[in-house]
Amino acid sequence: MADYQTITLDRRGSVAVITINRPDKLNALNSQVHIEGVDALDELRTDDAIRVVVITGAGEKAFIAGADISEFAEHTAITQRNSFQERTLFNTIDTFPKPVIAMINGFCLGGGNELALACDMRIGSETARFSQPEINLGIICGGGGTQRLTRLIGEGRAMEMCLSGDMIDAPTAHKFGLLNHVFPADQLEAETLRIAAKIAEKAPIALQLTKEAVKFASKSNLDEGLRREVDLFALCFSTEDKAEGVAAFLEKRKPVFKGK
Numbered sequence: 001m002a003d004y005q006t007i008t009l010d011r012r013g014s015v016a017v018i019t020i021n022r023p024d025k026l027n028a029l030n031s032q033v034h035i036e037g038v039d040a041l042d043e044l045r046t047d048d049a050i051r052v053v054v055i056t057g058a059g060e061k062a063f064i065a066g067a068d069i070s071e072f073a074e075h076t077a078i079t080q081r082n083s084f085q086e087r088t089l090f091n092t093i094d095t096f097p098k099p100v101i102a103m104i105n106g107f108c109l110g111g112g113n114e115l116a117l118a119c120d121m122r123i124g125s126e127t128a129r130f131s132q133p134e135i136n137l138g139i140i141c142g143g144g145g146t147q148r149l150t151r152l153i154g155e156g157r158a159m160e161m162c163l164s165g166d167m168i169d170a171p172t173a174h175k176f177g178l179l180n181h182v183f184p185a186d187q188l189e190a191e192t193l194r195i196a197a198k199i200a201e202k203a204p205i206a207l208q209l210t211k212e213a214v215k216f217a218s219k220s221n222l223d224e225g226l227r228r229e230v231d232l233f234a235l236c237f238s239t240e241d242k243a244e245g246v247a248a249f250l251e252k253r254k255p256v257f258k259g260k
């Protein structure tokens with residue numbers, strides 16, 4: 001197992017928890033966090049015991065307070081462009097073959113919100129706060145904020161968040177559909193792990209294909225999307241887990257899925 005400096009990786013049964021661990025900098029995303037986060041996901045990608053990943057931030061104050069602004073000071077246009085086109089956490093999470101859940105325990109700003117948006121579900125504490133404050137730095141979102149946020153919560157709401165840089169609270173984020181669930185801060189971890197463990201019991205290949213199909217909905221028109229869905233649906237019929245799921249239903253027992 002790799003020796004990480006800016007993140008921690010814990011395995012809790014079939015759920016892995018990646019914690020961005022720079023609490024003194026409110027878990028700001030520097031290039032090392034991206035590198036180590038991508039490495040951790042690579043480690044988990046081929047670990048059959050892990051079926052769901054949760055990403056969170058260390059400490060009580062922040063999930064992630066954005067990209068590390070001190071690195072912005074050093075970048076030219078081209079080095080910044082290159083660093084966001086390399087293997088970022090955003091795109092690695094987006095295409096990761098297992099469900100990834102953001103557990104949002106505080107400030108979820110800029111690149112932090114973009115990282116949460118790249119995840120498959122977002123679960124927040126009542127104290128979480130969200131914004132795309134790039135506009136206050138004289139720049140725009142670069143990690144998917146204008147694209148994934150718009151697809152998730154709609155143009156008017158995304159536009160206002162990106163143009164104003166204002167923070168919204170957790171109930172508003174929930175109302176917008178940015179958060180799937182909101183829990184009191186002291187219950188956030190237990191409730192998130194409960195939801196993650198429930199998903200982890202499902203058939204792993206079907207989870208992967210579900211993620212692929214749902215993500216494809218925002219990249220395609222309806223006809224292409226429906227064709228992709230039926231192809232992926234048919235692919236499930238080649239798995240042992242489909243045979244097990246159907247047999248278990250007919251035999252009135254709980255299925256045991258193996259990811260085969």
Ligand code: COA
Nearest residue numbers: 024025026028065066067068069070107109110111133134
């Ligand atoms: N990049 C680099 N460092 C950051 C950071 C970021 N995005 N966000 C916070 N930090 C650092 C602060 O510089 C400070 O470091 P220091 O103690 O060495 O000075 C430390 O984290 C604590 O932050 P601080 O600003 O003192 O906390 P606060 O409670 O007064 O304010 C915020 C909290 C989130 C409102 C404030 O930190 C903030 O606005 N951060 C930047 C948010 C942002 O614009 N993100 C998008 C970047 S594109």
